[in-house]
Amino acid sequence: MSQKLLTIIDYGMGNLHSVAKALECVAPNFNIEITNDRARILEADHVVLPGVGAIRDCMAEIRRQKVDEVVVENLASGKPFLGICVGMQALMEHSDENQGVDCLNHFDGRVHRFKSGLVDKHGLPMKVPHMGWNQVRKTSEHPIWHNIASDSHFYFVHSYFVEAHDEYSAGVCNYGTDFAAMIYRDNIFATQFHPEKSADAGLQLLKNFTQWDGTN
Known part of the structure; x- marks a missing residue:
């Protein structure tokens, strides 16, 4: 039996x-x-869009390398697609980062910066970026949650967060304010956290993604 193909999109970010x-x-x-390689990405059974750094630089490279067009074609194919961290933010309408950047607009909703002066339930200051577990x-029930308990811990590194419509929400995190940690629609799933750095829960999520057929 031949192996399936999973491509991780390399746009330098x-x-x-x-x-x-x-x-x-x-x-x-x-x-x-x-x-x-556009052909390899479109040939893949599953596709991952990662992302770190500033959204302005990510979106500039996504557009320069025509990754935006590849993403549209992939989503139209119905094949499972996973966005990670800034790869999730890039799927939204707009980000406030870098004086404002238009994103790919596959989800209604915007990306905002955590406010300064956040305090936890003990009154202690909360640092930005939000970094750690x-x-x-x-x-929402979704195949990506299979064998993962609600309130599991995942690893975050970000200063900006997604404000998404409830209809897209698969998981919520709180860091001074509730924000979207997992979103989905059709064959798209995305996480603000880094599953590859999130120990057993993160590995289970990635395993679930590879076993997902793109339907909910």
């Missing part, structure tokens, strides 16, 4: 190799390939 290593651990039946509460 992502934690590519750690994502690939994590996927290799949970999906031995897949050929995991980091690539910017935090709980994610399940808000």
